[in-house]
Amino acid sequence: MLCFKNIIKNYPSRSGNELAVALDDVSFEVKEKEFVSIVGKSGAGKTTLLRLAIAQESPTTGQVFFQGRDVHKIKKSQIPKLRQRIGVVFQDYKLFASKNTFENVAYIMEITGAEDKEIKRDVPQILNIVGLSSRERNFPNELSGGEKQRLAIARALIHRPEIILADEPTGNLDPYNTFGIIRLLVKIYESGTTVVLATHDREVINTLGKRVITLDGGKVVRDEERGRFVL
Amino acid sequence: MFISLKRVIKAGWKNFVHNIGLNSAAIFITAMVISLISFLFILAAASQILISNVQEKIDVSVYFKEDVSSENILQAKSEISGLPEVKNVSYVSKEQALEDFVQKHKDDPVLMESLTEIGYNPFLSYLNIEAEQAQNYEQIAYYLKNGEFEDLIDSVDYNQRKEVIDKVFSITSVINKIGIIFSIVLGSVAVLVIFNTIKIAIAGSGEEISTMRLVGASNWFAKGPFLIQGLIVGIGAFILAFIVILSVCWSIDIKMQSIIPSVGAFNLLVSNIWLVLLIQFLTGVCLSSASAVIAIGKYLKV
Numbered sequence: 234m235l236c237f238k239n240i241i242k243n244y245p246s247r248s249g250n251e252l253a254v255a256l257d258d259v260s261f262e263v264k265e266k267e268f269v270s271i272v273g274k275s276g277a278g279k280t281t282l283l284r285l286a287i288a289q290e291s292p293t294t295g296q297v298f299f300q301g302r303d304v305h306k307i308k309k310s311q312i313p314k315l316r317q318r319i320g321v322v323f324q325d326y327k328l329f330a331s332k333n334t335f336e337n338v339a340y341i342m343e344i345t346g347a348e349d350k351e352i353k354r355d356v357p358q359i360l361n362i363v364g365l366s367s368r369e370r371n372f373p374n375e376l377s378g379g380e381k382q383r384l385a386i387a388r389a390l391i392h393r394p395e396i397i398l399a400d401e402p403t404g405n406l407d408p409y410n411t412f413g414i415i416r417l418l419v420k421i422y423e424s425g426t427t428v429v430l431a432t433h434d435r436e437v438i439n440t441l442g443k444r445v446i447t448l449d450g451g452k453v454v455r456d457e458e459r460g461r462f463v464l
Numbered sequence: 465m466f467i468s469l470k471r472v473i474k475a476g477w478k479n480f481v482h483n484i485g486l487n488s489a490a491i492f493i494t495a496m497v498i499s500l501i502s503f504l505f506i507l508a509a510a511s512q513i514l515i516s517n518v519q520e521k522i523d524v525s526v527y528f529k530e531d532v533s534s535e536n537i538l539q540a541k542s543e544i545s546g547l548p549e550v551k552n553v554s555y556v557s558k559e560q561a562l563e564d565f566v567q568k569h570k571d572d573p574v575l576m577e578s579l580t581e582i583g584y585n586p587f588l589s590y591l592n593i594e595a596e597q598a599q600n601y602e603q604i605a606y607y608l609k610n611g612e613f614e615d616l617i618d619s620v621d622y623n624q625r626k627e628v629i630d631k632v633f634s635i636t637s638v639i640n641k642i643g644i645i646f647s648i649v650l651g652s653v654a655v656l657v658i659f660n661t662i663k664i665a666i667a668g669s670g671e672e673i674s675t676m677r678l679v680g681a682s683n684w685f686a687k688g689p690f691l692i693q694g695l696i697v698g699i700g701a702f703i704l705a706f707i708v709i710l711s712v713c714w715s716i717d718i719k720m721q722s723i724i725p726s727v728g729a730f731n732l733l734v735s736n737i738w739l740v741l742l743i744q745f746l747t748g749v750c751l752s753s754a755s756a757v758i759a760i761g762k763y764l765k766v
Contacts (some may be wrong), residue, residue, distance in 0.1 A: 262715045289678060316680035327675040331482070343471050388679070 234427055235263040235286060235396060238288050240295035242281050242451075256292070257451040261282075263396070263429055270438050271431045272462055273448035277382045279431035280324065282448075283398045287319055288312050295300040300395070320389030320426075322399040323349040326381045328373040334360065334384055335369045338391050345392050355391060363387045363417060379410030386417055403434055411437065438462040471684065476692020479665050486661045487697055489750075494654040494701030495648060495708065502709045502740055504643040509736060510720075510727045511636035514666045518628055519729075524601055525621040526608050527588040532616045534589065540613050541591055547607070549600035554592045561587035588618055651751060658697055659757035662690050666763045673764065687760050694756025695749065702748035706741065709733065 242256040252447040258276045263269050271279050284290040285297050288304045297304045299315065329337050332350055335356055342352045360366050373381055382402055389397055399418060403411040415437055422428045432438065438445055438461065445460025446453055455463065480487050526535050526544075537555060545553045556564070562585045569575040579586075595601050605620050666673070676686050710733065717730035733740060 287678065310683070312687075313677075313680045313682040316678065321678065323678075327671075327678065329672050329675065331478075331669065331672065340676075340681075341679055343468075343675075343687050344679070346468060348467065 234265045234267075234300060235429070236298040237261055237285070238296045238298065240282075240285065240291070240297065241293045242278070242285065243293045254451050256285075259295075259448070259451070259453055261446055261453060261456060263427060266422075266425055266427055268419070268428045268432070268441070268443040270441060270443060270445045270460070271429065271448060272433060272438055272445055274433060277433075277448040278401055278451045279433075279448060283321070283400050283431055284412070286398060287316050287321060313344070317392060318395050320392070320394035320397040322382070322385045322389045322397065322402045324401040324404055326373070326385045328381060328384060328388070332364055333370050333372050334376070337373070337384060338388050340404065341388055341391050347392075359387045359391050360362060362390075362420075364413075378405050379407075379413065382406060382410070382414055383417070386421075389402065390426075394426070396419060396429065399428065399430045401432055402430070403432065403437060408436075410414055412440075415441070435462040468684065472688035473692050476688035477610070479669075479689050479693040480696045481653050483661065483665055483668075483693075486664060487693070487700075490654070490658045490661045490697045491700040493650070493657050494748060494751055495695060497706035497751065498656050498701055498705035499708045499712075500643060500647050500650060501747055502705060502744055503712075504647070505740060505743055506638060506676060506709075506713070506729065506732055506736070507636060507639060507643070509732050510729070511632060513727050513732075515632050519633065524593040524604055525590050526593065526613075527590045527618040527621065528616055529618045530588065532589070536616060537589055537591065540616065542606075543612075544591065544593060544604075545622065547604065549597070549604055550593055551596045552594040556590050556592060558585050558587050558589045559742060560590070561590065570755045596622045616695075654701075654751050656753045658694055658752050659759045661697070662694055662756050662759035663763050665693060666690060687764055690760050690764065691753065691756050694752040694759075698748040698750075698752030699745075701752070702744050705744050705748070709740070709744075 238260050240256050240259040241254075243252040243254055245251075246253045258345065259278070259282065271282060273279050281290065285292055286299065286304065288307065289307050299319070302315075304315060329340060332340060338359060339352045339355045342355065347355075357366065357369070360369060363386055365380060365383055365387065368376060368380060368384075373384070374382060382405070386397075386399070389399075397418070402414050402418070406414065411434065418428055418430060419441070430437075442459050444458050445455070445462070447455035447460070447463065526540075528540075534555075534557060541553050541555050544550055565587065566576070566579070593604060595604055608614075608620050610616060624742040673686050713729040717728050721728045
């Protein structure tokens, strides 16, 4: 479903003279209806991988395929269509500050061309699933960290994407909220959606018991079917 | 397509309301430009009517020398009548001219006294010539001054009226030139104000715009609301300018009619209403959408 092939990603260093290697010959494939965790220390290249998957960045060399198509060869005008097929939960939530909870989720349906009646039907349902029914009219700055994260997940889910990419979704949360979010992602996976979870949370990974890809220094150092957090 | 257009319009309206202060300033300045352009248009129409009124009233009077006999004048009359440019020629004898003068000024004792003082009929016989078209007068006058009757003619009274026409032309052309310069200056200010309004709106939602792109919003969804915001400014300015021009024309109508009876500002506006509306709408929409497109192109990189 999502395949990274010999990905090398370099960034110019701050001095500008040298190149910082973010990903070094990374190759792996995420199969349909799989739950894959990508683990590694901060700066290991987890976020870069997810950015490459949605064509937010281009690899220095290598290819990223989504459903058999090289995402970096897709025409610029077609990139929105690609992104509509992928649900992304961003590390910093990236919620729309000027829209309330309902509108944040509804916006995704609006850009995919859903009818108003579908929006009115589906948004309350998804907000109920993530436990935000009572916060429909609140704006992001009125929500707690856990609520923001659940809203970000609701927004990533609402249009029933083929895959969910969650980048450190528990990074800013306390243990109680962390496991609430993980339970939600597992529920999404169990309903048949592919989930890619990027995290550096040892406890989360060790309780999941699913496939774990470990990145270290931009390289894949481990890829285990029922992995644990080993670094 | 319709549903996405509806959503983009809604988002554009939200942008507009969110920044109502700046957008109102943009509407105000654009309305000034539109009003000015509309006034220029109405002025052009009014001066056209005024000029054609003056032209209609023009005739050429050919005054014959004292010693020219009425036979010679009548012969000249029949020849001039034969000219294709001439519509009508009437002969006014010395006696008739005196009688007309007395009739006209019988209540003016000073003039009447002066006439008695002179002791003779000071008027000359003349032919009054009307042309088929206003532009023929100059040709007729030239023919009379340089033709076979040159020696019989004392004077040709045409140039004085020509000056009136020239004056109307020159006044309206000066007003037009000043108006055009003002329109260009104000138009540039309007473009700058709208441009900056959109720029501020884009800057204020820069992060949201990049998120929109990341979650799959198309160019149209990301850029469209700002274009709509610009268009709302243009349409608002168009409505305001129309109200301004309607009230101004209505309020100056009576005053204008008292100066030039045939030219009423309100009537002129009403008789050209569709053209005025079109000019105002196009000016508003063109100015605002051009400014929005420039601002979006420069500051909204998606």
